[in-house]
Amino acid sequence: MSLNAYPRIKDWLGVQDNRLVLSSGKVDIGQRISTALIQIAHEELSLPFDRIRVAPVRTGLAPDEGITSGSNSIEQSGRAIRLATATLRAHVVAEAVRKFGGRDADWSLENGALHGPGANAPVDLLSIASELDMSLPVDLDASLREQGVERVRAPMRGMRDLVVGSYKFIHDLDLPGLLHARVVRPPHAKARLLDISQKGRERVAEARLRLVQDGSFLALVGADEWQVIDAAAKLQNACSWSDQDGLDDGDVFSLLTQSNAQRFTIVDSKPSDADIPAELGRVDAQARFERPFTLHGSLAPSAAMAEFSGGLLRVHTHSQGIYALRESMADSLGMSLEDVELTHAPGPGCYGHNGADDAAFEAALIAQEIPDTPILLKWTRADEHAWEPFGTAMAVELGAELDTDGNVSAYSAEAISGTHRGRPRPGPNRAGPARLLANHFRTEPIGPAPAAPNRNRHGGMHRNLDPIYAFADKRLVKNLVDGLPHRTSALRCLGGAVNNFALESFMDELAYAQSRDPVEFRLAHLKDARGIAVLKHLQNLLAERAGEAEALSTGVAYAQYKNAMTRVAVAVEIAVTEEAEIQLERATIVADAGRVIDRAGLEAQLEGGFLQAASWALCEEVTWDRDGITSLDWDSYPVLRFDQVPRIHVHIIDQPNEPAVGAGEAAPGPTLAAIGNALFNATGLRMRRLPLTGDAIRRQALSM
Amino acid sequence: MTLELRVNGTTQRVDSAPDTPLIFVLRNELKLTGAKLGCGLEQCGACAVLVDGEVTLSCVSSVESFEGKNIVTVEGIGASELGRLVQDAFVDATAAQCGYCTSGLVVAVTGLLSAQPNPDRDTVREALAPHLCRCGSHPRVLRAVEIAAGGS
C-alpha cells in the first residue's frame, strides 16, 4: 500500500520555513482528510496546529495513493503520516540525546519543543528535524505517542476562510490573462454534430470569442465569463445534430435482468468463477427492490483550469485521482507523462466520481488550442445534471425459505445493475481515455468503454450483497448489465446502498408477515455481539419513547458497512401528509465505529450520510426521453432541503479497545430501508422502488 | 458605460455590461469570489448576498438593477456585529463539510437574524429552504443559528 511504494520519511514529511509540511496523495473531497492529517502529526509531534501545513497534491510531488474515496483515506494516508511522524520523533529525540545527553526517556515534548537535561532552554523540534537525513525509512513499528484523554482537536482546515469568503475553490482561481470557457453540448450522448449555421459562426466572430472544435466537441472561450455563457447558449441553437435514434427511453428496469447480464457467483464477498448456484428449493417469500439512476449532484458544477505552455500542460482539477487521470489524459492527448502536471484544487463535495475528471480533460483540450493562456472551464448546472457519470440504476432480487419457526433457513440475493466503476483508470483497450467524456465526441473518438466487473471484496454492486445475518444457506449472484442508456460510475456506497435497502426492507416484510417484532426478528438472525448491542441500544431508546409520539410511524433498519466497518441501526419516525408525502420527523442513529477518536466528526459523518440517503429515498431520480436528459436542474431533479430535515439524534457506542473504522458510508443503506419501513408502518404500503415520492405513493395506493 | 455599485460599504465603478448578472460582476470584476455560482437559476442559494438588508440571489438579476442599493457580500458580512457572530457560530459548530454552500448560508442566516433575532426551529428551516447543502451539514448549520441567536 502507500508505505510500500513510499517508504522514506521525506516521501511524507518535510520542513520548510520552520513549519512541518505533510505530503499526501489523498485530497480533500469534503471529508476533510487534510484536517485529520494535521491532527495526526500534531498528536505525534505536539506541534501547534499553525506550524503544520499540507503540501499541494500535485503529480510528481505527492505520493501516488490512487483514488481518494471516502472511507479509506485515514487507513492509508493517515497511517503513513502517523508512522512517519512517529519515526521522525524517535530520530529527533535520539539526536537531542546525542547533542545534549541524557536518555531518550529523559526528554519530553511540549508544544513543538523538547525539554531535557543538558539543554538550558527548550529545543525546537523542527530545527533538529531540519538537520536530519529525511531519506531514512519510515519505521513500521515506530512507537506511537500516548494520547491524553482530552485531545485538542485541530480546527477544520479552511473553516474560518469559508465564513469570510476567502477560501479558494477551483472556481475561484484567477490568473492574469485568464480566459473563461464553456462547452457547447450535444442534446444527448448519441448525438453528433452535423453543422454550425453560418450565422452562428458569425456571431462568435463578432463577439471576438474563440471557438474550439474537435469533431463534435465544441467550446467557446473568451475573457468575459457572462458573455461566454450567453454566447454558448446561442451557439447551441445554431448547431444541428444527428440524433441517430435518440436515447433508449424504455423502462430501464426491464433491462435489469439476468438474461442481459454477465453473471458471477459471490463467494466470500467477492466474485468467483464458480457456477451460478441452483435456485432455492422452496421460496416462501420473494421481492425485488429497485433504484433509478441517481446524480452525485455536487453543489458546484465541475470545473478545471488548464494552461498549455512550452510543451507542458498544467491542469488544476478537483479529481479524486490525479495520477490515474494524468495517465488517461496524457494517453488521450498523445503526450508523455512528464509533460502533464495535475494539481488538486478544492472542489465541492463529490460523493463519488462526478464530472471533475471530464472537466479537467476538456479544459486541457481547449488549452492545447489556445497556448500560453490559462483556461478556466466551468460546467453549467445543466452540464453537471446531464453529463456527470450517474450512479447506476440497480435492482436486487431476494428470496427466502423459512423454517418451521419462521426464520430464514435459505436465502437468495441477486444484484443486477450497470457498472459502478467508470473512473478513467488506465487499462486494456485504452480504458482510461475511453472513460473521458470528451473523447467520445472527438474527430477520432475513443470509447465509451464497456463495463468491467469489479472483482474486489465488497466492490461494486456486490458491496453488502452478502447478508449480515447468519442464514444457514445462501446463494449470492452479481449480474452486470452493459449498455444501459447512461454512462455510470461510483456513487457513495456503490451497491451497498441498494443491497441494504433491499435486505432491510425484506427483513421487515418477513417480520410483519408473521406478526413478529421487526427488531426481535433481526436479533433472531444476528450472531455478531456488537451488532446485537447496537440494535438493542436502539430498541431501548425506542421503548423509552413509546407512547410519546403517537401520531408518528417508525421504521427501523440495521447494517454493517461492508460487513466489516461501522455498525449502524437507524430508526426513522415519519408522518405522511395529505398529499401522500413523507415528512421526516425524527431520526435516531446508533453506531459502533470502534474506538471513538473524534466524536463530533463521527456524528457529522453519520448525519451527513443519513441526509444524503434521505434525499435519495424521498426525491432523487434522473429522468430522460428520446431527446435527452430532462432532469436538468434542481426543480426537475429535486433534492432534500432544509425544511425537510428532521431532528437527528446520534448515539455512539465507544469501543475503546477496538480499532476505529470509517463511518462516512455506513448510514445511507439502513437509512433508505428505515424510511421505507416507516412508510409501511404508516400506510401499509410496501414500496420497493425508490424514490418514495408523493406521486409514487399515491400511484401505489391507487393500484391496490 | 459605467455603473456605480455600493458594495460592502464602498462605492465602486464597474464596466461590465449592464445586463450581466450581479454575481459575475462581484466575482470577476470586483474580485469578490465569496458568492458562489451553484446553478445560475435561483435554485440553490450559493450566490446569496444582502441587498438593503434582504437576502437576495445574485445569479440572475442584472447588475443594473442593483444600482443605488446597498450590497453586502460574505466578505463584508463581518463588518456588522451580527455578521461576525454568525461567522463565529459557523466556525464553532463546524457548520460545513465541503463548504461550497457556506458563504450563501452565512449571508442568509445574518439576514434572517437581523429581521428576526430569535426564530424558532421551523422558521429557520423555512428561511433556509432556498439553500441547498449536498453534504448534509444541515444539522450543524441549524446548530450554528442557535449559537448565533443565543449570542446576539
Ligand code: FES
Ligand atoms: S447560483 Fe444563484 S441560486 Fe444557485
Ligand code: FES
Ligand atoms: S457543505 Fe458541501 S454543500 Fe454544504
